[in-house]
Amino acid sequence: MSRGRIGTLRMVLEELINSEDPEALLKLGAPKNEYSQEVKLMAGALKGKRLNANLIARTAADVFNAQFAPIIVRKPKSFIQMARKAEAVLGDTVYV
Numbered sequence: 564m565s566r567g568r569i570g571t572l573r574m575v576l577e578e579l580i581n582s583e584d585p586e587a588l589l590k591l592g593a594p595k596n597e598y599s600q601e602v603k604l605m606a607g608a609l610k611g612k613r614l615n616a617n618l619i620a621r622t623a624a625d626v627f628n629a630q631f632a633p634i635i636v637r638k639p640k641s642f643i644q645m646a647r648k649a650e651a652v653l654g655d656t657v658y659v
Contacts, residue, residue: 572658573606575649580605583645585627586635601626606658614653619646 580598584590588597604626605619612618623642627635 567653567656567658569606569610569658572609572653573602575652576605577602579645579649579652580623583642585623585637585641586631601630604630610658613655613657614650616643616646616650619649 577599580602581589581595585598589595601623605622608622608626609619617639620639620642623646624637624639627637627642631637
């Protein structure tokens with residue numbers, strides 16, 4: 564297990580969340596930083612933890628549900644594809 568910088572975690576999450584565009588806001592013309600608050604919250608929740616796809620997906624669902632519910636409620640499985648990509652890029656690293 565290695566240690567990484569939290570900025571790297573945020574950067575990877577932001578790129579993947581933007582490409583996923585879970586609320587389709589970017590497709591509607593929202594600014595590129597539309598999900599920056601959600602990414603910041605996700606990175607904070609994942610800080611100091613050993614990352615894996617299930618943890619990343621669960622964290623993403625928790626954050627997006629807190630930000631967008633009750634309008635949209637997401638289950639962790641809706642983020643699993645993005646989370647698997649994040650796990651592949653970030654590896655077995657704890658971000659501090």
